[in-house]
Every structure is written in structure tokens, then in C-alpha cells.
Amino acid sequence: GDHRDLHSFPTRRSSDSTAITANFPQGIAATYQFTAIVHDVVTGCIDTVNTTFTVSNINNLVVSSSDTICTGSTANLIASGSTNYSWTATPSQVFNDPTASNQSVSPTVTTTYTITGTTGSCAATKTVTITVAPPPVISVNPNQPACIGSNVTLVATVTTGIAPFSYQWTPVTGLDNPTLQYPTLTASGNQTYCVTVTDATGCTSAAACV
16 A cells, blocks of 8 residues: 655644645545654654555446437446445336346336445445437328229328338338338228338337228
């Protein structure tokens, strides 16, 4: 460990005392030994006192980044760099084990998670926010009568969600491109077509059918 000498303090009384402040390097775990030298100016006697300080380092607490998930999905919270951990959530949430470093969470609303990491008597706190994105909502044009062999344009309309969107129509029979928002259908008989849309967050809508 590091060794540091304190100043010599002249004194006349056994009850005299002097305080000093020691600034330890941030982020460095180490043991420091201090030596105080006491000089009695009356008798000429000198005495020394040794003391040791151990500085623990928990400035390495790391937590996974904030993320956006779809409703019903799971996010993984990962913490490291400390000896002991304690998780809390706002709004409040029940954890299977709030002292585990890693957590799997499925919030129903946007939630901020706070992690406190401790090593010895030292503590550090960080937060991570999981944003819950609702799925996009989609509708399709109403049924259109068509003669066999004629062309009909199917129309999908997205009312919520984050662009860009991707589309998937099923079945693909008779469609010129089942991944278009407005595919062209060549009618061949009675058939129900359904479409789902996935937005930029990766959330997928419920199917809308025509």
C-alpha cells in the first residue's frame, strides 16, 4: 500500500490534537498507511503513531443501456463491477430477486430501473429506462366485389406506430407483391386476405383482414 508521512506537530499538552484531510485518488482501490510524528517541545520527546486506511473502488459499476421494447416483450438488465446489488423500479415492480446483478423484466409501461452497487461500505447508483412501445394499429379497405380475373387493389392503413413500416399479406395467392402496402390482387374466387405491419421499433400489429 501507499505510505504517507504526516507533519510533525509541536505540542505542550497531552490533550492537543491536529486534524488533516487526505485526498485519495479517485477510482483507485488501495491501502494507505499514515504515520503521525508528535514532538513535545518541552521535553524533547518524540512519538510516532501509525494508522492504515483501505480505500475500496466501486466506480466500475456498469449497467446495460436504455432500450425500447414492444408490449409483452422482455428486456435484460445487466449490471457488473460491484460486489452486491439492489434493484428498484419506478413505477414499482416486483423482482424475483432484487439482489441479482442481472434481471429479466417485462414492464407494461415505460419504467426506470435504479441499480445500487456496493463494495464494502462504498456505494454507487445508476439508472436505465426501458421504454414500452405500443404495437402499430392497422386497418384495411372494405370488401370490394370483383369479377374473376379482374384486378383489385388492397389498401392497408396504419394509424399508430413509428415509421418506416413493413407489410406482410397472407395468403400470397393472386398478389403481385405481398410485402406492399397496396398490393394488386388478381381475383380468382372468394378469399380472405390478412395483413400485419411491423414498425421501426420491431413491434407487430394484430392482423387486419378483408
